[in-house]
Amino acid sequence: MEAKSRDFSASARAGLANDNLQQALDIMTQRGFPSRRLEVVARLPEFEALREVGREIKDHTLAHLDFYLELYEHNVVASGGEVHWARTPEEACEIVLTVCRTAGARSVTKGKSMIAEEIGLNDFLEKSGITPVETDLGEYIIQLRHEPPSHLIAPAMHLVKEQVADAFRSAHRTLDPNRPLAEPQALCDEARAILRPQFLAADVGITGANFLIAETGSSIIVTNEGNGDLTQILPRVHIVLASLEKLVPTFEDAATLLRLLARSATGQEFSSYTTVSTGPRRPGDLDGPEAYHVILLDNGRAAMLGGEFHDMLRCIRCGACMNHCPVYAAVGGHAYGWVYPGPMGAVLTPSLIGIEEAAPLPNASTLCGRCESVCPVKIPLPKMLRHWREREFAKKLAPRIWRSGLSVWAWVALRPALYHMLTEVASRTLGWVGGRRGRFRNLPFAAGWTGVRDMPAPEGRSFHSLWAERSKAAGRR
Amino acid sequence: MTAARDAILAAIRRSLNRGPLDPATAAALRARVAAHRRNLIPMRAAALDHPARVNLFVAMAEAVQATVARLSSIDAVPEAVAAYLAAENLPAELVMAPDPGLDQIPWEMRPLLRIRRGRAEAADAVSLTPCFAAIAETGTLMLASGAATPTSLNFLPDTHIVLVPADRVVGTYEDGWDRLRDLAGECGEVGRQLLPRTVNFITGPSRTGDIEQRIVLGAHGPRRLHILVVEDGGA
Numbered sequence: 001m002e003a004k005s006r007d008f009s010a011s012a013r014a015g016l017a018n019d020n021l022q023q024a025l026d027i028m029t030q031r032g033f034p035s036r037r038l039e040v041v042a043r044l045p046e047f048e049a050l051r052e053v054g055r056e057i058k059d060h061t062l063a064h065l066d067f068y069l070e071l072y073e074h075n076v077v078a079s080g081g082e083v084h085w086a087r088t089p090e091e092a093c094e095i096v097l098t099v100c101r102t103a104g105a106r107s108v109t110k111g112k113s114m115i116a117e118e119i120g121l122n123d124f125l126e127k128s129g130i131t132p133v134e135t136d137l138g139e140y141i142i143q144l145r146h147e148p149p150s151h152l153i154a155p156a157m158h159l160v161k162e163q164v165a166d167a168f169r170s171a172h173r174t175l176d177p178n179r180p181l182a183e184p185q186a187l188c189d190e191a192r193a194i195l196r197p198q199f200l201a202a203d204v205g206i207t208g209a210n211f212l213i214a215e216t217g218s219s220i221i222v223t224n225e226g227n228g229d230l231t232q233i234l235p236r237v238h239i240v241l242a243s244l245e246k247l248v249p250t251f252e253d254a255a256t257l258l259r260l261l262a263r264s265a266t267g268q269e270f271s272s273y274t275t276v277s278t279g280p281r282r283p284g285d286l287d288g289p290e291a292y293h294v295i296l297l298d299n300g301r302a303a304m305l306g307g308e309f310h311d312m313l314r315c316i317r318c319g320a321c322m323n324h325c326p327v328y329a330a331v332g333g334h335a336y337g338w339v340y341p342g343p344m345g346a347v348l349t350p351s352l353i354g355i356e357e358a359a360p361l362p363n364a365s366t367l368c369g370r371c372e373s374v375c376p377v378k379i380p381l382p383k384m385l386r387h388w389r390e391r392e393f394a395k396k397l398a399p400r401i402w403r404s405g406l407s408v409w410a411w412v413a414l415r416p417a418l419y420h421m422l423t424e425v426a427s428r429t430l431g432w433v434g435g436r437r438g439r440f441r442n443l444p445f446a447a448g449w450t451g452v453r454d455m456p457a458p459e460g461r462s463f464h465s466l467w468a469e470r471s472k473a474a475g476r477r
Numbered sequence: 478m479t480a481a482r483d484a485i486l487a488a489i490r491r492s493l494n495r496g497p498l499d500p501a502t503a504a505a506l507r508a509r510v511a512a513h514r515r516n517l518i519p520m521r522a523a524a525l526d527h528p529a530r531v532n533l534f535v536a537m538a539e540a541v542q543a544t545v546a547r548l549s550s551i552d553a554v555p556e557a558v559a560a561y562l563a564a565e566n567l568p569a570e571l572v573m574a575p576d577p578g579l580d581q582i583p584w585e586m587r588p589l590l591r592i593r594r595g596r597a598e599a600a601d602a603v604s605l606t607p608c609f610a611a612i613a614e615t616g617t618l619m620l621a622s623g624a625a626t627p628t629s630l631n632f633l634p635d636t637h638i639v640l641v642p643a644d645r646v647v648g649t650y651e652d653g654w655d656r657l658r659d660l661a662g663e664c665g666e667v668g669r670q671l672l673p674r675t676v677n678f679i680t681g682p683s684r685t686g687d688i689e690q691r692i693v694l695g696a697h698g699p700r701r702l703h704i705l706v707v708e709d710g711g712a
Contacts, residue, residue, distance in 0.1 A: 024689065027689050027690055028690055031690070032686075032690035033690070044519060044521070045519075045520070046517055046519045046520070049517055050517055050519075053516045053517050057516070063493065064498065064502075064506055065489050065493075066486050066489045066490055066493075066497070066498070067498050067503060067506055068506075069485075069486065069489075070486070071510070079672065085481040085482040085485055086481060087481050087484055087485060091481060135697065136687070137685045137687040137688070137696055138685075138687035141687070141688075154686070154687055154690070155687070156687055156688070157687075157690070159688075160689060161688050161689050164688055184688040184689060184691045184693050185693045187688055188685055188688070188693045188695065188696055189695070191696075192695065192696065192697055195697065196599070196697075199697075200599055214510065215510045216672055218672070224683070224684050224685055224686070224696065225683055225684070225685050225696035225697045225698065226632050226683040226696060226697040226698020226699070227696065227697040227698075229628070229631070229632045229677070229698065230632050230633070230697055230698070233628045233629055233632065233675065234629070244485070244489075249506075249509060249510050250510055250513060250514075251513075251650075251651075251654045252513055252514060252515050252516060252651055252654075253516065255516075255649075255650040255651055255654070256516040256517065258650070259519070266686065268541075268680075269537065269540075269541070269615045269616075269680070270615040270617055270678070270680040271680065272541075272679065272680050272681050272682070272683055272684055272698070273677065273678070273679060273680075273683075273698065274617075274677075274678035274680075275675060275676070275677050275678070276675070276676040276677075276678075277674065277675055278672045278673070278674060278675075279674060280674065281622075281674050282622075282623070282624075282673070282674050284623075284624035285622060285623065285624060285627065285674060286575075286595065286596040286624065286627040286629075287596045287597075287622075287627045287628055287629045288622060288627075288628060288674045288675060296485075298485045298488070302485055302488035302489045302491075302492055303488060303492060304492070305489060305492035305493055306492040306493050306494060307492065
């Protein structure tokens with residue numbers, strides 16, 4: 001998928017001006033995922049302790065990733081499946097196409113897969129004459145609208161129901177144009193009726209994977225709709241797209257992470273469907289795929305191991321970080337310009353496509369730390385955003401005005417006497433000018449702030465001078 | 478493709494600053510896998526006796542919009558199924574897993590109930606399946622595929638009825654998975670080769686919140702999930 005992350009500022013402004021998006025974001029933050037997460041976490045006293053165990057499981061696996069990948073591959077093959085390794089998106093797409101062509105596939109259904117988005121699979125297959133049908137309701141909606149997902153687990157969360165109804169009316173031409181589509185239930189029922197024949201006709205089903213189990217060679221998908229299951233049990237061939245870091249050693253390890261996943265993601269005790277798939281159908285089985293292929297994608301992850309962004313590979317893609325991010329809640333997911341939005345996207349995107357392509361993203365954060373505090377595997381997202389900011393600065397990617405401003409600030413900050421004097425002068429001056437009103441409607445060089453809100457005026461003294469004065473007074477006593 | 482495989486494994490080892498694992502470490506990792514060591518298990522279900530576990534299973538399943546009927550024996554199943562279908566205004570017709578346990582049920586008590594055995598087809602509106610285990614922790618059904626238990630029954634029909642003998646209610650996911658491993662042991666084969674193609678953990682009916690975060694039921698899987706908990710352990 002083509003990255004537009006460099007346009008973050010412009011896209012963010014467009015997001016702020018988009019009323020439908022703002023309404024959808026309000027719904028999410030005010031009565032959606034965060035409050036549901038809070039309720040369900042309160043019902044599980046062990047939740048905090050589980051976060052620590054989840055972190056340990058992922059760290060252990062990553063430290064021995066080569067071993068677990070080889071064990072996993074061995075067990076997939078032993079259960080009758082096939083493993084394909086892909087270094088790049090191009091290699092992964094080619095493998096999918098080869099499997100589809102070998103199967104003589106005319107129609108392909110897809111469960112939700114972020115890896116498919118990452119490798120641009122839909123566009124690639126369409127150019128090759130195969131149109132995959134997205135079956136997750138959110139993914140189906142954005143496929144009709146030719147949009148990328150705006151959220152990890154709720155791809156159409158940027159839309160209000162009227163927009164979904166419009167998309168359905170223009171796509172489902174054979175239905176009565178005057179049918180009522182005002183309620184989410186009606187929209188859901190219509191998508192169900194439209195997609196059911198597609199499920200039944202598909203030759204190949206493509207799903208992602210939430211976890212891969214090394215011990216058994218199994219893949220696990222977690223859904224609420226059941227689309228991922230119809231996608232994999234009805235067609236003749238099941239293709240699983242997964243990245244390397246989805247590995248866990250055993251079912252026991254997966255179970256711990258599953259206890260964290262739904263609670264952190266949607267605020268459910270457990271998602272409706274957690275499905276463990278191992279190989280193709282067994283002799284005597286009446287249904288299930290005849291062939292089972294797993295494509296393991298690297299795309300830069302092996303290089304992340306052991307480095308500053310190693311911890312990002314623990315991510316289990318729950319979306320809690322974006323659900324709790326004030327920046328995401330203001331501008332929505334599309335502003336981030338690539339596949340992964342929110343705080344996890346601001347860290348992962350530069351790792352996968354390069355900081356040159358994603359330079360603004362690490363700055364799309366107030367570093368308030370909410371993301372880290374809700375992360376089920378305790379990824380230090382703010383720390384890693386700071387690492388990216390340092391690299392961005394070192395590579396001279398930030399706009400010149402920022403860079404010179406930071407240079408001036410650094411020069412002053414390295415000279416404490418000068419720094420204290422200047423801050424004291426500035427506090428007193430601004431305090432005096434701010435006067436009775438106590439705030440500024442506009443300030444030179446700070447229009448970005450005062451354009452949308454007032455700037456509070458300082459009290460009149462700097463912290464440093466107050467501190468020095470009080471220390472002196474305390475010393476006299 | 479071995480080129481890609483070798484390159485990826487080499488890149489991983491380069492990043493981790495080492496070569497392939499030494500035999501001692503590899504043996505320790507294999508032992509870790511074989512031990513099936515459990516991580517932290519929530520007390521919620523683990524600490525309960527059996528009757529309390531069944532009660533918790535029922536309460537958790539009902540909390541996610543499954544409906545539950547508790548029956549004293551499998552002799553009550555035909556009546557319960559017929560009554561449920563009538564109450565939901567559904568035709569007295571269903572597709573049933575070709576499972577010998579379900580054939581023990583005295584279906585002749587309800588001769589008007591039309592039953593087909595096999596996998597689900599597009600037109601089937603109601604299915605009836607056994608279950609491998611039921612997990613109290615979150616009201617979750619654990620269904621394993623096999624010749625007698627096709628997976629399509631769990632997803633294609635609009636209404637899914639599941640028979641849960643009370644003695645199959647366990648506390649946690651790990652308890653359920655251990656039962657699967659035990660089954661492999663009884664047959665004297667390694668667990669891996671006997672794992673069913675598909676193990677479904679099902680918690681309530683199909684749902685979606687993809688439009689304005691409003692939860693609606695019946696996205697692609699069953700709209701209704703009805704659970705019959707049978708006390709005497711039959712079927």
